[in-house]
Amino acid sequence: MKKMPGGLREGSCVSQRGVHGQAPDVLRKRMVAELRERGSITSDAVEAAFLRVPRHLFAPEVSPEDVYSAPEGIFTKYNARGKPVSSVSAPWLHARMLEAARVGQGMKVLEIGSGGANAALLAELVGGHGSVTTIDIDPDITTRARRLLDQAGYGRVQVEQADGAQPLADAPAGGFDRIIVTVGAADLAAAWQEQLAPDGRLVVPLRFRGLARTIAFAREGHHLCSDTLIRSGFVAMQGFSAHAPRSVRLAGRDVRLVVDEDQEADADALIEAFTGPGHEVWTGVELGGQEGLLPRLEVWLAGAIAPYGRLRATPEAAERGLVGWVLDRGMPAVWDHSTLAYVALRLAPASESYELGVIAHGPGREQLAGRLAEAVRRFDREARNADEPRVRAYRRGGPEVPDGVTIDKPSARLTIT
Numbered sequence: 204m205k206k207m208p209g210g211l212r213e214g215s216c217v218s219q220r221g222v223h224g225q226a227p228d229v230l231r232k233r234m235v236a237e238l239r240e241r242g243s244i245t246s247d248a249v250e251a252a253f254l255r256v257p258r259h260l261f262a263p264e265v266s267p268e269d270v271y272s273a274p275e276g277i278f279t280k281y282n283a284r285g286k287p288v289s290s291v292s293a294p295w296l297h298a299r300m301l302e303a304a305r306v307g308q309g310m311k312v313l314e315i316g317s318g319g320a321n322a323a324l325l326a327e328l329v330g331g332h333g334s335v336t337t338i339d340i341d342p343d344i345t346t347r348a349r350r351l352l353d354q355a356g357y358g359r360v361q362v363e364q365a366d367g368a369q370p371l372a373d374a375p376a377g378g379f380d381r382i383i384v385t386v387g388a389a390d391l392a393a394a395w396q397e398q399l400a401p402d403g404r405l406v407v408p409l410r411f412r413g414l415a416r417t418i419a420f421a422r423e424g425h426h427l428c429s430d431t432l433i434r435s436g437f438v439a440m441q442g443f444s445a446h447a448p449r450s451v452r453l454a455g456r457d458v459r460l461v462v463d464e465d466q467e468a469d470a471d472a473l474i475e476a477f478t479g480p481g482h483e484v485w486t487g488v489e490l491g492g493q494e495g496l497l498p499r500l501e502v503w504l505a506g507a508i509a510p511y512g513r514l515r516a517t518p519e520a521a522e523r524g525l526v527g528w529v530l531d532r533g534m535p536a537v538w539d540h541s542t543l544a545y546v547a548l549r550l551a552p553a554s555e556s557y558e559l560g561v562i563a564h565g566p567g568r569e570q571l572a573g574r575l576a577e578a579v580r581r582f583d584r585e586a587r588n589a590d591e592p593r594v595r596a597y598r599r600g601g602p603e604v605p606d607g608v609t610i611d612k613p614s615a616r617l618t619i620t
């Protein structure tokens with residue numbers, strides 16, 4: 204796809220019937236049936252909204268076939284370095300976030316990060332008595348969203364250019380019933396906590412400890428508590444809350460430790476540790492084909508052990524014997540000044556399943572490997588068959604000070620149990 208000056212992608216004149224001649228409403232019905240079948244859509248309200256919104260009008264750069272079958276988002280703008288900065292998110296992700304948001308008729312909704320498609324779905328969900336405001340930091344995107352929303356018949360959606368991490372000047376007095384952030388955030392901006400109605404819900408793609416989860420929060424006393432976690436990737440937030448996770452390169456570009464800004468990691472000491480001998484501990488904990496177990500363990504460990512981050516390695520690193528068997532998207536890791544330990548996999552000796560183990564390097568490797576292995580076993584005993592971990596978010600400087608392992612963000616302190 205050709206890029207326009209300023210990074211917007213050029214529309215390729217695709218006919219309304221799509222390149223293979225299927226009418227958009229046929230494609231849309233098929234997409235909705237698939238989203239229902241795979242459990243992304245669970246309510247009649249979200250299904251009805253998806254059936255009404257002409258999604259293809261919000262990504263005119265690609266064919267309707269591609270829009271309605273997109274397993275991932277469609278990038279719509281890149282920065283000068285070729286990095287995507289805006290997209291229309293994937294249908295399954297729109298669906299899961301809207302289900303998690305539980306949007307009802309008559310609600311006042313704020314969407315942060317515009318594109319048009321999700322705002323149109325929200326407009327359907329709130330109906331004629333509700334309101335939808337969508338804001339984006341980028342004037343190219345707000346101009347585009349305004350135009351596409353008007354063309355699709357959603358002139359009632361309000362589009363504003365603003366930094367979504369800052370308070371909105373014309374926020375409703377009682378707060379928004381729903382705030383839906385559609386851009387990757389590294390902090391829970393104070394503005395979201397303040398502009399949320401007392402019984403509101405906040406849905407936000409949050410990065411913490413090298414993980415990316417879209418989290419649906421509701422209020423629980425003075426703090427927020429999660430009830431839904433969705434594994435998902437988003438373009439990163441720009442502006443006031445812009446943030447790039449820090450990577451410690453342990454072996455060039457091939458092996459990296461991804462940490463948050465509140466975490467200290469002595470790069471030289473860890474690089475030296477990593478070049479030394481490894482110590483392995485196998486936990487006896489098997490994944491046993493239980494879908495979602497590893498993602499749940501990753502989040503649970505972030506609230507159980509500190510410091511905690513993510514070891515990422517290229518497939519070449521494993522081929523060269525630099526790391527054990529780790530997944531491309533990374534594995535849980537802990538460190539202690541000059542010692543590093545991470546979770547790895549092997550085929551379980553007596554079954555078709557995979558066993559979780561720990562590999563550690565550095566002078567304290569036996570002890571640190573034992574600590575991480577014990578945390579994995581504790582998850583197996585206490586949390587494996589429990590509900591999803593709960594993420595609680597407390598205002599920084601607020602009246603509540605949580606105990607135990609915490610994750611400190613500029614505006615919020617998180618706990619995970």
Ligand SMILES: C[S@@+](CC[C@H](N)C(=O)[O-])C[C@H]1O[C@@H](n2cnc3c(N)ncnc32)[C@H](O)[C@@H]1O
Pocket residue numbers: 288289290291292314315316317318319320321322338339340341344365366367368385386437438439440441442443444
């Ligand atoms: C994934 S896109 C939004 C997708 C869209 N909601 C949809 O319908 O699919 C993320 C958007 O967030 C915007 N963005 C980045 N930082 C922002 C900020 N601080 N405030 C508001 N918008 C921001 C980007 O310009 C980009 O257009």
